Amino acid sequence: MIELRSMPTACGERRRDQACSQCGARALSICNSLDGADLQRLDALAERASFAAGEALIREGDEARNVFNITSGSVRVFKLLADGRRQITGFLFAGDFVGLATGDTYVFSAEAIEPVTACRFRKAEYRNMIRECPSLETALLERATHELAAAQNQMLLLGRKTATERIASFLLDLPAHDLARPMPAGHVHLPMSRSEIADYLGLTIETVSRVLSRLKTQGLLKLASLNEVVVMQPRKLRALAEGDI
Amino acid sequence: MIELRSMPTACGERRRDQACSQCGARALSICNSLDGADLQRLDALAERASFAAGEALIREGDEARNVFNITSGSVRVFKLLADGRRQITGFLFAGDFVGLATGDTYVFSAEAIEPVTACRFRKAEYRNMIRECPSLETALLERATHELAAAQNQMLLLGRKTATERIASFLLDLPAHDLARPMPAGHVHLPMSRSEIADYLGLTIETVSRVLSRLKTQGLLKLASLNEVVVMQPRKLRALAEGDI
DNA sequence: CAGCGGCCTTGATCTGGGTCAAGCTGTGTT
């Protein structure tokens, strides 16, 4: 048992009062939506877990026993085809929930990209929790709806955008998800590898690398390091992302 | 005010006790999850609406005033890029909800493919309803989670599957959504045009047409009419869809 | 029942991004 309330980030605290660019919702963190008594009850049910880089929180096909709330680090959520082709359907950061699938088995996998800490809830207990704390359900519905809006944007990206538009959209959207990590304006931290970016955007690593190089040559970006991009011309990048060209 | 209870399909009745192939959930229709008293309350709030083919239920950017429950017909949900490129993010049938976005404005459009009837709920009233009827929220969360699982499958399809795999997946998954329309085993009804299939699968109409023709030549399908496909070899089609080749 | 128009199919050609193949870079190790 961990005293979540004594640790500001333990239940996935995120910056408050920032409207989501994809669905317009505010106060998306579960923490922000619940009152003290509810958080206390969550507290009693939470078990802390940590994962090394590459370790799995959730494996597709396993019995769905747990729900996690990420408290630090970053996670890749993905599905595989039989021959190994991988689609990363999302990256998760502090404050995100994972494992809310309705069925008896997980329908996706989730692995730590960098060292991760999380609160684990047994799914059985989690159901009791919902019964006692209806506002949790409201908060989860809001988050699910938000993720659905994000998924629609991603489908638009995967189905209809060019490689350049995909990379531009990605660089502009990423900071909105990773709110726990404070970055100077214009700086984007990439905890994931090129191969993970490629599998998220439906491209190959070579194309990701080429497009980043071209955007750099064109002066839209600087590559401060492998894992840090500085957006030099956000207007132009936004125009590229929307296909306005 | 419409007496929903007196019309079996009015609140989006769907076949019961059929587990979803994408997320394992059962009883996905809202109707199936609610008891008589709750349905009666929903009843009092519902307003019947009908839409001609091509008419919009929801326009991206408009103020989000309504939530709809489709009671008959089929609907395309989509997003557009500035230059007109379209991604259809889903097709909706009897029993599906649309318009549950959290924000103040809709972030996608929804249009009737064929004549549609639906129950309209004012969003303000809908919020009261949730307060009075907590099991509605549970049902909606279950549906949202289900749609999220479907969205992840679609991202895998759009990001990593070949044209043939996309078409095969589409033909196998479609009947599971359109439960209200009873079809003989193996028969798939396509209420949407080739152009809508293309915009759903991230392809062009020419590619959709060519792949269907090839599958027909190979004896996997018959094209009974423009809008009806008969799957002759479901095993082989499933193998194609999963990329097992 | 002829003519029209919207959709669908099929063929020919083109191209964005994939594939294959070197190198490069940065980091950790001895």
Add this chain to the structure above:
DNA sequence: AACACAGCTTGACCCAGATCAAGGCCGCTG
């Protein structure tokens, strides 16, 4: 400091599916 290795970049070439173009089919209308 030299090395090794994993991940990244860059170049050359290729191909699945897009684009461009020409008919075909079918339901509707006069």
